[in-house]
Amino acid sequence: MKNGVVIVGAGHAGVQAAASLREEGYDGPVLLIGDEKELPYHKPPLSKTFIKDAAAQPQPLRGETFYTGHTIEFRPGTLVERIDAASRRLELAGGGNLAYDHLILATGSRPRILPLPGADLAGVLSLRSVADARLIRDQSVACEEIVVIGGGFIGLEIAATLSAGGRRVTVVEALDRLLGRAVAPLIAEHVRQRLAASGIRILLKTTVERIEGEDGHVAGVLTSAGERLPAKMVIVGIGVVPNVELAETAGLTIANGIRVDQAMRSSAPEILAIGDNASYRHWQTGGDVRLESVENATDQAKLAARTIVGHDGSYAAVPWFWSDIGDMKLQMVGLAAGSDRQILSGETADNRFSVFHFIGDRLVAIESVNRPADHMLGRKMLGLGFSPTAEQVAGGAEALKAALAALPPA
Numbered sequence: 001m002k003n004g005v006v007i008v009g010a011g012h013a014g015v016q017a018a019a020s021l022r023e024e025g026y027d028g029p030v031l032l033i034g035d036e037k038e039l040p041y042h043k044p045p046l047s048k049t050f051i052k053d054a055a056a057q058p059q060p061l062r063g064e065t066f067y068t069g070h071t072i073e074f075r076p077g078t079l080v081e082r083i084d085a086a087s088r089r090l091e092l093a094g095g096g097n098l099a100y101d102h103l104i105l106a107t108g109s110r111p112r113i114l115p116l117p118g119a120d121l122a123g124v125l126s127l128r129s130v131a132d133a134r135l136i137r138d139q140s141v142a143c144e145e146i147v148v149i150g151g152g153f154i155g156l157e158i159a160a161t162l163s164a165g166g167r168r169v170t171v172v173e174a175l176d177r178l179l180g181r182a183v184a185p186l187i188a189e190h191v192r193q194r195l196a197a198s199g200i201r202i203l204l205k206t207t208v209e210r211i212e213g214e215d216g217h218v219a220g221v222l223t224s225a226g227e228r229l230p231a232k233m234v235i236v237g238i239g240v241v242p243n244v245e246l247a248e249t250a251g252l253t254i255a256n257g258i259r260v261d262q263a264m265r266s267s268a269p270e271i272l273a274i275g276d277n278a279s280y281r282h283w284q285t286g287g288d289v290r291l292e293s294v295e296n297a298t299d300q301a302k303l304a305a306r307t308i309v310g311h312d313g314s315y316a317a318v319p320w321f322w323s324d325i326g327d328m329k330l331q332m333v334g335l336a337a338g339s340d341r342q343i344l345s346g347e348t349a350d351n352r353f354s355v356f357h358f359i360g361d362r363l364v365a366i367e368s369v370n371r372p373a374d375h376m377l378g379r380k381m382l383g384l385g386f387s388p389t390a391e392q393v394a395g396g397a398e399a400l401k402a403a404l405a406a407l408p409p410a
């Protein structure tokens with residue numbers, strides 16, 4: 001093990017993989033390479049708070065001394081360009097190469113580009129990194145009107161944050177509802193109504209024909225309905241694509257992401273892939289997925305470390321995700337795909353409720369708005385494979401807790 005483990009990508013997955021290798025007792029060299037210049041940081045606050053707070057600083061995932069203290073070599077500002085899988089070497093942009101025994105690809109994803117005239121104008125931005133967030137924060141101060149293209153989680157978080165910061169925001173969404181298929185229609189409609197009531201204009205079933213500019217800077221957006229929306233800033237939030245180009249240079253199997261097995265190994269067993277860039281067969285649905293969440297990145301990183309030190313393991317984490325949109329904390333646990341029965345618990349009018357999703361009698365997911373107890377109980381129930389009855393759901397958190405407490409010890 002003289003060359004040790006090289007991790008490419010110093011985001012949520014890469015940093016956790018480095019930490020977990022040490023926790024698992026791996027004592028060879030660990031090198032963490034990232035192309036960003038910052039100390040690795042939390043991404044979720046960028047869209048929720050950072051872009052409206054002039055004093056906000058990125059929140060580091062781990063303090064600087066964590067890396068030195070655990071003999072993890074961290075190399076920021078370094079882009080890996082090519083993998084030579086046969087000789088187990090990496091080529092760095094600007095020259096130089098490195099050998100590895102195991103390679104972990106934690107390269108994440110990047111915003112999907114809008115293939116439209118005007119998309120390259122100054123002031124047309126997207127949000128992935130703290131550098132993007134700084135641009136949005138600094139430039140939005142001088143923008144009275146902002147258009148957000150895309151009504152998914154990130155687009156809506158940005159819209160709510162900038163609107164709370166005093167900007168006039170319009171969201172343009174191509175589908176007839178917000179949040180794609182990520183949550184139940186009831187929740188999507190609740191979010192739409194609440195954002196609209198807070199002053200955000202939301203255009204559904206509307207696409208963008210072109211982005212218009214003046215002197216090279218965005219000036220507005222022309223919609224499919226023929227309306228011209230003035231805007232000095234346009235934020236594109238139409239989803240992400242996995243960063244697989246580096247994996248392609250190694251000839252790894254790609255299928256909506258770097259294809260991995262249940263232990264996070266790619267088609268070359270000494271190369272593992274984790275986080276937003278990895279696609280795999282999901283234990284709960286039996287379908288192929290690529291999940292984009294902090295939980296997925298963290299849990300896959302822990303498993304990858306275990307695989308490298310030689311433990312058998314199979315990815316079976318309960319997926320969960322959260323999003324803060326205005327005064328709504330949305331929390332999702334499990335995967336609702338294929339659910340054929342939903343039970344509502346609580347009242348939408350209170351802005352506190354959950355939708356429990358079942359396939360037959362089997363609980364598969366819970367989506368909550370401002371009901372963190374339901375979410376935490378959902379993690380427990382799905383982890384244990386326990387499905388509550390309709391009566392237990394109707395009884396709220398207390399009835400669910402009682403049902404869990406009555407289970408025989410595992």
Ligand SMILES: Cc1cc2nc3c(=O)[nH]c(=O)nc-3n(C[C@H](O)[C@H](O)[C@H](O)COP(=O)(O)OP(=O)(O)OC[C@H]3O[C@@H](n4cnc5c(N)ncnc54)[C@H](O)[C@@H]3O)c2cc1C
Nearest residue numbers: 009011012013035043044080107108275276292293294297
């Ligand atoms: C604004 C925003 C808000 C979010 N909010 C939430 C939330 O509320 N809840 C939630 O669960 N998830 C949220 N997410 C998603 C979550 O942040 C991602 O799922 C998570 O960051 C994935 O971790 P990762 O390590 O796979 O990728 P990343 O964290 O993106 O890290 C990948 C890193 O690899 C680097 N890299 C790529 N290629 C190379 C290369 N060739 N050489 C060197 N470095 C390279 C990238 O620059 C990047 O720094 C949010 C994401 C964003 C952008």
